[in-house]
Amino acid sequence: STRQSDEVIVRAAVSAAIVEEVNDGIGWANADTGSRGTINGISENRDTGFLCRRFTTTRESFEGVHLYQGEACLGPARMWMTKSFDRIQ
Numbered sequence: 001s002t003r004q005s006d007e008v009i010v011r012a013a014v015s016a017a018i019v020e021e022v023n024d025g026i027g028w029a030n031a032d033t034g035s036r037g038t039i040n041g042i043s044e045n046r047d048t049g050f051l052c053r054r055f056t057t058t059r060e061s062f063e064g065v066h067l068y069q070g071e072a073c074l075g076p077a078r079m080w081m082t083k084s085f086d087r088i089q
Contacts, residue, residue, distance in 0.1 A: 002033045006059060007085045010039060011072045014053050015080040017042055028057070035061040050074055052083065059087075 009030045017026055019042050029036040037058040045052050052073040059066050067089035075081050 002035065002061065003085075005033050006030050006035045006037075006061070007070075007082055010037075010055075010057055010068075010070065010085070011080055011082050013039055014042060014055050014070075014072050015074075017053075019044055019053070033061065035059055048073065050076070056088075 009028055013026050013028045017039070022039075022042050025038040025040045026042075027036070027038050037060055039055050039057040042053050042055045045054065050073050052071055054071045055069070057068050057070065059068055066087050068085060069088050070085040071083040072080050073083050
């Protein structure tokens with residue numbers, strides 16, 4: 001789906017971010033869906049024993065502009081996985 005495709009793009013941007021250098025947000029765009037947005041508030045934790053990053057992002061699509069909250073974690077195979085990606089507004 002469109003949302004899942006956007007989720008993959010957002011996860012890639014969150015996983016590649018240098019958290020200490022993200023001040024004004026990270027822009028993202030998905031050429032396949034036409035969606036775009038800005039990722040803000042990336043914070044790291046190891047609550048589960050794995051490195052995880054929580055974030056918020058806007059998502060501007062044909063459905064309108066919405067705010068999402070999510071979390072991506074570096075799994076045991078050293079691959080980033082989306083733990084959550086939920087619309088909050």
